[in-house]
Amino acid sequence: MSVDAATVRKIANLARIAVSDAEADALVPELNTILGFVEQLGEVDTSGVAPLSAVIPNHLRMREDVVTDGGIRDAVLANAPQAEHGFFAVPKVIE
Amino acid sequence: MTNLTDLGVAALRDGFRKGDFSAREVADAFNAAVASAKALNAFIVDTPDHAIAAAEAADRARASGEFAALSGVPLGIKDLFCTAGVQTTAASHILEGFTPTYESTVTAKLFAAGAGMLGKLNMDQFAMGSSNETSAFGNVVSPWRRSDGGNAPLAPGGSSGGSSAAVAARIAPGATGTDTGGSIRQPAAFTGISGIKPTYGRCSRWGIVAFASSLDQAGPMARDVRDCAILLEAMSGFDPKDSTSLDVSVPRWEAGLSGDLTGKRIGIPKEYRVEGMPSEIEALWDKGIAFMRDAGAEIVEVSLPHTRYALPAYYIIAPAEASSNLARYDGVRYGLRDLPDGGNLADMYSATRADGFGKEVRRRILIGTYVLSAGYYDAYYTKAQQVRTLIARDFEQAWQSCDLLLTPTAPSAAFALGEKTADPLAMYLNDVFTVPASLAGLPAMSVPAGLDGQGLPLGLQLIGRPLDEQGVLNAGLAIEERAGFSARPGQWW
Numbered sequence: 070m071s072v073d074a075a076t077v078r079k080i081a082n083l084a085r086i087a088v089s090d091a092e093a094d095a096l097v098p099e100l101n102t103i104l105g106f107v108e109q110l111g112e113v114d115t116s117g118v119a120p121l122s123a124v125i126p127n128h129l130r131m132r133e134d135v136v137t138d139g140g141i142r143d144a145v146l147a148n149a150p151q152a153e154h155g156f157f158a159v160p161k162v163i164e
Numbered sequence: 165m166t167n168l169t170d171l172g173v174a175a176l177r178d179g180f181r182k183g184d185f186s187a188r189e190v191a192d193a194f195n196a197a198v199a200s201a202k203a204l205n206a207f208i209v210d211t212p213d214h215a216i217a218a219a220e221a222a223d224r225a226r227a228s229g230e231f232a233a234l235s236g237v238p239l240g241i242k243d244l245f246c247t248a249g250v251q252t253t254a255a256s257h258i259l260e261g262f263t264p265t266y267e268s269t270v271t272a273k274l275f276a277a278g279a280g281m282l283g284k285l286n287m288d289q290f291a292m293g294s295s296n297e298t299s300a301f302g303n304v305v306s307p308w309r310r311s312d313g314g315n316a317p318l319a320p321g322g323s324s325g326g327s328s329a330a331v332a333a334r335i336a337p338g339a340t341g342t343d344t345g346g347s348i349r350q351p352a353a354f355t356g357i358s359g360i361k362p363t364y365g366r367c368s369r370w371g372i373v374a375f376a377s378s379l380d381q382a383g384p385m386a387r388d389v390r391d392c393a394i395l396l397e398a399m400s401g402f403d404p405k406d407s408t409s410l411d412v413s414v415p416r417w418e419a420g421l422s423g424d425l426t427g428k429r430i431g432i433p434k435e436y437r438v439e440g441m442p443s444e445i446e447a448l449w450d451k452g453i454a455f456m457r458d459a460g461a462e463i464v465e466v467s468l469p470h471t472r473y474a475l476p477a478y479y480i481i482a483p484a485e486a487s488s489n490l491a492r493y494d495g496v497r498y499g500l501r502d503l504p505d506g507g508n509l510a511d512m513y514s515a516t517r518a519d520g521f522g523k524e525v526r527r528r529i530l531i532g533t534y535v536l537s538a539g540y541y542d543a544y545y546t547k548a549q550q551v552r553t554l555i556a557r558d559f560e561q562a563w564q565s566c567d568l569l570l571t572p573t574a575p576s577a578a579f580a581l582g583e584k585t586a587d588p589l590a591m592y593l594n595d596v597f598t599v600p601a602s603l604a605g606l607p608a609m610s611v612p613a614g615l616d617g618q619g620l621p622l623g624l625q626l627i628g629r630p631l632d633e634q635g636v637l638n639a640g641l642a643i644e645e646r647a648g649f650s651a652r653p654g655q656w657w
Contacts, residue, residue, distance in 0.1 A: 070543070072534065084487060084533040085494070085510070086526055087518035096530065099588065103531055106589055107476040110547050113554065120549030121556060124364045124378065124605025125630050127408060144265040150501035157496050162509050 070108070071101045168193040173237050173338045173391035174418075180222070180236030187219035187226070187236035191280055194238050197335040198282050203657040206320075206330040207283040208243050208301045209251050218280025225278075232278035233398050240336035242327050243284040244291055245271045245382075246371040250281070254373040255289045255299035258520025259499045268371025269403045270340060270382050277398040282336050285326030289522045290490065291347055291375045294594040295584065296325025298524040303581050306355060307333035307653040311619035315656075316580045318620070321351025327385045328355040332653060338386035338395050342372060344379045345478050346574075346598025349610035352385055353573035353623025356612040356651060358640065359385040360392045363631050364605030365410035368403030376485035377408075379478075379602050389611060389641045393417040396633065412631065420634050423642040426460035430639070431566030435471035436597060438575065444616045445572045452570055452613055452624040452643060459642035464566050468558040473551050474600040479592060480535050480548035481603070487532025490525070493517060527588065556604040563629055568639050571597050573610040573623035601627045611640040612649040621651065 072080070074093045077100065081088040088096065146152040151159075168190050171179065180187055195212040215238040222235040246252045246264035253259040267275070275281070289298040296304040296319060306320040306329055320329040324341035328351035331339050341348040343361035352359030360383050367382040374380060384395030397417055403409040432453060437446070453463055495501035495516035502515040521529065535544035562569065574594055584591045601608040607630070610623040624643055628636040 070540070076534075077530070080530050080533045080537065082514075083537065084529050085491075085513040085517055086521070086529065087514040096527070099527060100531060100534070102589060103479060103527075104534075106592075107480050107535075107544070107548075109476045110473055110480075110551050113470065113473055113547075113551050115547060115550035115554070118550040118553050120546050121552040122549075123408075124556065124603070125410065127365060127410060129407060130404070130411075132404065141265075145497075147265050148262050148498035150495060150499070159496055160503060160507065160509050160512055
């Protein structure tokens with residue numbers, strides 16, 4: 070499988086990364102080189118092999134259903150590019 | 165008086181306890197060394213006040229006879245660890261100015277053990293790279309130079325390149341690193357120092373900027389095996405805030421150190437003899453095998469048949485996880501915001517991410533997005549995770565006939581900055597020997613074992629069973645005791 074410039078623009082849109090047409094064109098051979106490399110995996114017979122889900126056997130723990138955090142609004146907002154009235158602020162999304 | 169910056173972690177700790185010097189003297193010496201080594205670009209932010217405050221607290225505690233495990237030892241902290249009140253960027257423009265209000269579990273443990281922080285160490289952006297050339301804050305320059313007199317600036321390895329350069333240049337006695345596909349081991353090998361990636365789950369990932377969560381592990385980088393053992397003990401331990409943290413006790417690795425390998429079987433995986441491997445690397449490997457025999461170990465040849473598929477599997481899995489983890493950088497909650505004039509929310513997202521992420525990071529996010537997208541998920545991602553199962557099984561098979569594996573750490577010595585940047589695949593191949601242990605979550609370490617013809621360090625890698633850090637450290641010690649590696653870079657900075 071390989072990508073063309075239209076596919077690159079589509080992926081970039083899915084990833085929410087702006088790319089110019091020139092950048093998309095430049096990315097085509099770069100991504101295809103990497104995709105060509107990973108396609109070696111097609112040589113491996115994986116029929117009946119379960120995908121790995123955990124590298125080290127471990128069980129997911131349950132914890133007590135109690136409040137362990139909170140009341141730190143100012144700390145949460147401390148690094149926001151724009152915070153107003155105790156909220157994160159973003160450009161208007163509803164006209 | 166001893167030059168304090170010549171001392172490693174154990175020597176500083178012990179000398180401080182004996183009263184040979186104060187912690188403040190140590191902090192001042194390393195702060196001065198950091199300040200005079202700007203040419204290496206190893207640190208993004210210096211924190212001399214942090215180191216001094218920890219030192220003064222250690223000195224006060226010593227007056228009343230109290231010592232913690234790392235009292236009197238200042239460390240460099242990779243800029244992937246969130247540090248309360250100190251900028252943490254993952255070496256990316258998108259996090260420039262981000263000042264965490266909380267402390268990562270690993271750094272909190274180190275500071276609770278008495279360590280101070282010299283500063284935040286430069287690295288490959290979001291830990292994506294093998295040469296420290298993807299940082300938004302400039303390349304780190306290795307303190308090492310080739311003996312040809314050409315003075316070409318060399319790569320310190322990556323992604324923990326600031327950590328490796330700082331320890332090798334003796335401007336920090338030890339440092340934290342993180343390893344996703346070799347980011348502790350390869351830079352350690354390139355700079356003639358030691359570094360261990362513990363079993364996945366030993367060190368909490370909480371507060372470490374995420375790259376590929378099923379692979380990321382923190383670990384120490386230091387001058388020798390003992391120093392690594394000391395630091396790893398302080399960094400490890402169960403953390404309920406990390407869902408993959410292992411709820412197991414932390415062994416006393418330093419106390420358990422022994423270079424006697426009697427009764428141990430060391431596996432030599434034949435698939436690691438890759439085509440085109442430089443003869444110097446082969447010779448180093450043979451030397452390591454002789455060291456193991458001399459230490460009392462039995463050598464057995466083993467086979468890890470899926471080795472050659474580790475790298476392609478990694479370059480699906482790691483970008484896939486990265487594309488998901490890095491979705492959080494959206495210009496809303498922290499970090500950079502780039503809002504084009506008259507732009508809407510979607511414009512803000514895509515402009516922020518285009519401007520904030522470096523080229524290699526954008527490339528990996530796009531690869532990851534593609535392999536996870538509808539119609540391709542099974543062909544790429546599921547397939548890669550199936551191959552990962554086979555790679556993990558290879559190791560399980562190998563443990564039937566051996567206790568540890570010995571391999572080279574990297575396929576070459578350090579290369580010059582700029583030498584491989586044009587070809588991402590050539591860069592990725594640096595990790596060919598380190599990625600398999602990452603995919604299987606196994607503890608693995610690099611120790612310096614010799615120099616190449618150009619006078620540059622070469623490392624050997626030890627890989628162990630899950631949770632057998634002691635076996636890995638002990639075999640590393642056996643090499644260290646026999647290699648007599650004492651070379652250090654001449655100070656030009």
